Amino acid sequence: MAQRFDIPAEAVALEDYERLARERLSPQAFAYYSGGAADELTLGWNLQAFERVKLRPRVLTEFTGGGTMLTLFGQTFDYPILLAPTAHHGLAVPEAELATVIGAGGARAGMVVSTESDLTLEEIAQAARAPLWFQLYIQHDRGFTRDLVRRAEAAGYGALVVTVDAPIHAFRNREQRAGYTPPKLSEHANLRGLHTRHVATAALGESLMFRGFLDVAARWDDIARLREATGLPLLLKGIITPEDAELALRHGVDGLIVSNHGGRVLDSVPATLDVLPGIVRAVAGRVPVLMDGGIRRGTDVLKALALGASAVLVGRPGLYGLAVAGPAGVAHVLHLLRSEFEIAMVLTGCATLADIGPQVIWRDDAASA
Numbered sequence: 232m233a234q235r236f237d238i239p240a241e242a243v244a245l246e247d248y249e250r251l252a253r254e255r256l257s258p259q260a261f262a263y264y265s266g267g268a269a270d271e272l273t274l275g276w277n278l279q280a281f282e283r284v285k286l287r288p289r290v291l292t293e294f295t296g297g298g299t300m301l302t303l304f305g306q307t308f309d310y311p312i313l314l315a316p317t318a319h320h321g322l323a324v325p326e327a328e329l330a331t332v333i334g335a336g337g338a339r340a341g342m343v344v345s346t347e348s349d350l351t352l353e354e355i356a357q358a359a360r361a362p363l364w365f366q367l368y369i370q371h372d373r374g375f376t377r378d379l380v381r382r383a384e385a386a387g388y389g390a391l392v393v394t395v396d397a398p399i400h401a402f403r404n405r406e407q408r409a410g411y412t413p414p415k416l417s418e419h420a421n422l423r424g425l426h427t428r429h430v431a432t433a434a435l436g437e438s439l440m441f442r443g444f445l446d447v448a449a450r451w452d453d454i455a456r457l458r459e460a461t462g463l464p465l466l467l468k469g470i471i472t473p474e475d476a477e478l479a480l481r482h483g484v485d486g487l488i489v490s491n492h493g494g495r496v497l498d499s500v501p502a503t504l505d506v507l508p509g510i511v512r513a514v515a516g517r518v519p520v521l522m523d524g525g526i527r528r529g530t531d532v533l534k535a536l537a538l539g540a541s542a543v544l545v546g547r548p549g550l551y552g553l554a555v556a557g558p559a560g561v562a563h564v565l566h567l568l569r570s571e572f573e574i575a576m577v578l579t580g581c582a583t584l585a586d587i588g589p590q591v592i593w594r595d596d597a598a599s600a
């Protein structure tokens with residue numbers, strides 16, 4: 232008899248998990264997990280950008296001593312794929328983020344825990360068996376935000392990932408049409424006791440954004456203050472332009488995550504793979520640059536690393552694995568992606584991560600042909 236967390240035989244690639252998750256989740260939960268902002272242009276572009284990049288195979292390479300190990304901010308990772316922060320794992324399984332962190336640990340993958348997790352950051356950290364980072368949304372109440380940072384430090388998180396691209400909840404029409412309503416901020420496990428007077432709603436004839444809501448939104452000063460307040464490595468997630476990358480470095484951050492939030496905030500932002508080379512050029516090796524958005528294949532991981540990313544994160548695929556087979560599904564999604572990535576390395580002649588560079592990308596010009 233099939234057990235609750237059995238991996239279905241037909242789940243052989245990440246796209247299978249998406250199809251199976253749609254069958255198992257409520258329409259509201261599937262809309263929340265899978266959807267993007269407005270017309271979902273960016274959501275589509277994130278995926279299409281990988282389809283346009285071709286790879287250049289090599290044969291008969293020497294692979295002795297090869298591997299995928301890397302060090303980021305003094306922490307060791309077996310391979311350069313982490314679970315991106317995603318909110319509300321309780322929509323997938325009642326065990327929520329506990330199931331995810333067990334799955335990530337089984338696959339020996341790093342995981343970034345969302346501020347908006349359904350369990351507390353302390354409950355999740357207790358079950359971690361692989362590097363764990365905390366994703367911070369700067370709250371309107373800065374004292375509360377400082378306490379969150381203290382809690383993450385005390386619970387043993389290895390880095391702080393400050394998400395800066397979502398100061399507001401954008402209109403996500405797919406969610407709205409399905410009837411998904413997010414919980415109130417103060418009902419989130421990590422935010423109990425938080426009081427905010429600033430809610431972005433507007434009656435007819437009122438401005439939605441310009442009636443005080445933004446007076447308390449995060450700004451660059453907050454990053455400077457966070458830099459002073461914590462010894463944890465500090466990453467900014469949601470950097471898309473070289474100007475913001477430069478500002479981030481001036482504020483002393485230790486790393487950047489090129490991300491458009493999986494196309495869930497500002498629709499019409501370009502694909503992350505397309506902006507990655509510009510950010511890498513601007514950063515010029517001063518800090519590691521990670522990226523997320525649209526990674527669904529091991530070849531996508533290879534393409535991102537070839538264009539300068541130190542590591543990648545995956546969002547939706549982890550949630551689909553969780554919905555389909557709990558911890559086993561999360562682990563299987565990560566294992567599939569890692570295995571595909573290693574195969575792609577071998578077939579492009581890369582024995583180690585250091586070997587992955589622009590030479591693995593096929594250019595349709597004389598040099599490649």
Ligand SMILES: Cc1cc2nc3c(=O)[nH]c(=O)nc-3n(C[C@H](O)[C@H](O)[C@H](O)COP(=O)(O)O)c2cc1C
Pocket residue numbers: 263264265277315316317318345346347366394468490491492493494495523524525526544545546547548550
């Ligand atoms: C359901 C869902 C919830 C998310 N919640 C968060 C969050 O709480 N914090 C955050 O920084 N990013 C959040 N993200 C964005 C992801 O961290 C990541 O940037 C995005 O999912 C990457 O794109 P991908 O889903 O194509 O891999 C969320 C994404 C999804 C799909």
Ligand SMILES: CCCCCCC(=O)C(=O)O
Pocket residue numbers: 318347397398399400401492495
């Ligand atoms: C103000 C934006 C809050 C979004 C919270 C969760 C998230 O990041 C996502 O759903 O995406």
